Amino acid sequence: MGLNDEVGRRLKQLRQDEGLSLSELARRSGVGKGTLSELETGRRNPTLETLYALTTALGRPLSAVLDAPDPDPGTTARTGGVSGSAVTAVLMERYEDDEAATDVFRITVAGGATQESAAHVPRTTESLMVLSGTAVVGLRDAPQTAGPGGHAHWPADTPHFYSAPEGEVQGVLFVRYPKGAAPRD
Template identity: 85%
Template sequence: MGLNDEVGRRLKELRQDAGLSLSELARRSGVGKGTLSELESGRRNPTLETLYALTTVLGRPLSAVLDDPRAGVGERAAGVSGSAVTAVLIERYEDEEAATDVFRVTIADGATQESAAHVPRTTESLMVLSGTAVVGLPHTPQTAGPGGHAHWPADVPHVYGAPRGEVHGVLFVRYPKAPSDS
């Protein structure tokens, strides 16, 4: 089963578990009903922005719809791309307090991506491996170069940018659990 099929299957399961119709999830997420139907059937490539829009409405981390990074040991995990950022899930850690997704990310040279707010109390941290990233809150972005890092709330709109060359880094997205998740 390919990435599109796996993502589609998981999206459909999460939607049904949440008791939402295709129309209702499309309305709440701002993703077209036709697009959502094609995603669930594996006929459409998911974008990072679309998957975040859907998983945020479902109250789940992005990793809930991506392949398990440990599946197919020795094979490179599939990446999901957005308008400026490509993210490859490399780890998911979960304890009583939170789920943390760890991604290997690339921000395209000269690109800027505006990301919508994620579920409440979500935070993000980026460790820069190469290049210079401009990330965080749009009105007060942080700049981090090789070996540097930035941390920001991700339950509000935030940005990723690479103004002077491609950026490579490791992104940690922490989703605190709701009391009912424990």
Template identity: 55%
Template structure:
């Protein structure tokens, strides 16, 4: 199945900023629009619209593109929102049932770690494709109860609970009941992936 774009609640400025960043990242790697579309499974017309800022990207589409570029998701997003009390807008991206806001990005010699505030809406499952080898996700639930993880069995995580799983395989998120889940998600990507020199 090809990644597609769907409407999300993002401002035109956010879409344009993400599009410009995607174009810069693609050009820096010497990839044509067609080649990135092929590697990511995102349609060429969709990719062109995203880069032009005329289409809103979904979480699934952004992950497909950044994975094909050999980068973490945060590479395509605007800088994290400012600390509480400072002016700034929220850069939220949405998937089928999950909304994510990048709060912080940390980088050291070994890894890039991204911290997101997420919301899991009830009534569906957010399926995430495998991230690059060595990627691990850590979830802390603030409110509601989530079912998360990789493989056949999902782990139930309630308020105050946490769970970690290998995210270099397909994995899922869903609300356990009809109540929305509020959580913090930390995604740790190896700094250098095997295909990088």
């Protein structure tokens, strides 16, 4: 089963588990009903922005629709990557405890590009550890710059962005979703 099929199957299952129609999830997420239908049937390639819109509307972390991380920590080949307008993210780890779920992604931000990210569920936070390049990330009114070995941390329950103004950025992104946070309606 390919990425499109697997993501579609998981999206449909989450939607049905929440008792939502295609129309209602489309309304809550701002994703067109036709697009959602094509995603659920594996006929459309999911983008990072679209998947975040849908999982946020469902009150779930992005990892809920991506391939599970490889259980062998020695394995370097990973699946489950998804791309947006500037960011490509590969799910590396998912950790869950009584308080929150944390997704860990290996990300690449394309050089000279910027990607806007919509607000996630309330109380979600993001932290980026930069491996190479210089990233400008976070909130528009409080951007943070981080170079190799540096990091940035920001609330992700408000619109935020990722930028690589000086060339490609490689990093590790931690997205922490608190338990019991209500989806945005």
